[in-house]
Amino acid sequence: MEDxxxxxxxxxxxxxxxxxxxxxxxxxxxxxxxxxxxxxxSGEVFSISQIEIFSVSRFSDKATADKIMxxxxxxxxxxxxxxxxxxxxxxxxxxx
Numbered sequence: 001m002e003d004x005x006x007x008x009x010x011x012x013x014x015x016x017x018x019x020x021x022x023x024x025x026x027x028x029x030x031x032x033x034x035x036x037x038x039x040x041x042s043g044e045v046f047s048i049s050q051i052e053i054f055s056v057s058r059f060s061d062k063a064t065a066d067k068i069m070x071x072x073x074x075x076x077x078x079x080x081x082x083x084x085x086x087x088x089x090x091x092x093x094x095x096x
Contacts, residue, residue, distance in 0.1 A: 003060070003061050004061065004062075004091040004092055005041075005058060005059070005060060005061070005091065005092040006058070006059045006060070006061055006062045006064070006065045006089070006090070006091050006092070007056065007057065007058050007059070007089065007090065007091075007092065008056075008057045008059070008065055008069075008087065008088070008089040009054055009055070009056050009057075009087070009088045009089065010054060010055045010057075010085060010086070010087050010088075011048075011052070011053075011054040011085065011086040011087075011088075012052065012053050012054070012055075012079065012083050012084070012085050013051060013052040013083055013084040013085075014051045014052070014082070014083045015051070015082055015083060016051065017050045017051055019051075019082060019083065020050065020051050020052070020053065023053075023079060023083070024045065024053065026075075026079075027043075027045060027055065028045075031072065031075065034071065035057070035068050035071065035072070038067065038068055038071060039059070039060070039064045039067065039068065040057055040058070040059055040064070040068050041058040041059055041060060042056075042057070042058045043055060043056070043057045043058075044056050062091065065089065
């Protein structure tokens with residue numbers, strides 16, 4: 001099961017619209033490009049409201065997902081300081 005596609009969904013709720021714009025800009029210009037070049041298969045960001053988003057990241061397997069997470073550890077701590085963050089993740093179960 002180690003080589004099964006793996007997905008991570010991160011929900012972020014910022015304290016303000018300005019803070020959310022800064023987080024989105026950082027994801028778009030720094031985080032996703034670096035992660036994609038390091039092995040992440042895809043990444044999308046969806047808007048829930050002016051201050052809340054969720055991102056969906058796909059990886060070839062859990063080991064790659066963990067490698068990418070280790071690259072972002074300090075950044076995520078910084079983002080989490082001023083916002084509420086929830087992470088859901090797991091291997092692909094059904095594809096339709």
